[in-house]
Amino acid sequence: MGFEEELFHELATSTWDKRSRMQQEMVKGAKGEPFAVQELYRKGPLTPSQLAASMKTTTGRVSALLSALEKKGQITRESDPDDRRVVHVDLTEAGRERAEKQRDDMRDAVCWIFSQMGERRAREFVELSKEFTTYMTLCMPGKPRPTPEEVAKAFSENTQEVA
Template sequence: MGFEQEAVDELWSKVWSHKSAMQRDLTRGAHGEVFVLRQLMEYGQLTPSQLASALRVSSGRISTLLSALEKKGFITRENDPDDRRVVRVRLTDAGREAVQCDVDAVRDAVCWIFSQMGERRTREFVDLTREFMTYMSICRPGKPRPTPEEVKAAFEQAEP
């Protein structure tokens, strides 16, 4: 077994298959609510079907999520004035505040982690993660591997 397979095994067994305490805390009890709120924060108003597609869940599941978020005061659902059959989902001020609070808490926690790693290792980690994600963006399981030209183009496009 080469270093590549050992690295994949290590990632699968020690990294990707175990949720960190931070990941568990962020998702505890939310059951998709955080994802819906972040989608609305990023894209503005969306329809329930757009949210269901983004989350890859059924319309019934989205309806349940939206009801819970509406009860918490984080979203509103309104009929589109141009087409009464279309429902638009929007964040409320409380919803925006909840998303921002979540983002700030995660940022603070990750900054602490980086402070523990130190500047040199943090910069190396970020550089390596950027490189890894660039390769991930062009490599598809079961498909031919990217050509050297495609790799070069991906890295040129990814330049900061």
Template sequence: MGFEEEAVEELYSKVWSHRSAMQRELNRGAHGEVFALRQLAFHGEMTPSKLAELLRVSSGRVSSVLSSLEKKGFVTRKPDPDDRRVVRVALTDAGRAEIECDMEKMRSAVRWIFSQMGERRTREFVELMREFMTYMSICNPGGPRPTPEEVRKAFEENE
């Protein structure tokens, strides 16, 4: 077994399959209210169908999530002024505050982890993650592997 296969096995058995408290918290919001709030904060006002596309869930699921968020005062749904058949979803000030609080908690936890790792190892980790994610962005499972030219171009775009 080459180092590549050993590394894949290590990632699967020790890293990706291990669910830390932080991973569970991130996954909790992957298709629900937290993720919807994050998408609205990042992309701004949008239609429920666009939100469903971003969350990769059904329109029924988005409707349920939006109803819950609306009851909490985190979002509003209103007709599009140009086409009253279209509904637009927007964050309220309370929704914006909620997502900012959520993101700050996550940032604080990651800062603590980095403080434990130290500056040198943190910088190495971030650089290695940037490199890894660049390769992941061009490598399609089951598809042909990127050419050296495609790899070079991907790294130029990510500088």
């Protein structure tokens, strides 16, 4: 077994098999209200179909989710004046406050973790995570591996995004 197989096993057991409580909350949040609130906060008004596509779920699931958020006073739904069939969903002030609190809570937790790791290791971790994520966007299970040209292009695009 090469180092790649050994590290895959270690990564799978330490990260994917034994999810931390924070990871569990993030995954749970990616399927429901927290994700929807963050998506609307970052992108502004969206249609239910756009939200469903972002969440990789059905419009029926999003409809139920939006009903719950509307009852809590965190979103509004308004018909498009140019096309009454189109509905735009947006955050209310209460929804924006929720989104900001969620972001602040996550930032505080991650900053605490970084403080425990120390600056050098935290910076190294972030750089390696960016590199790993770039490779993950290129390499899908069961698909052909990317060419060196595709890899170079992805990394040059990531460098341009940061600049």
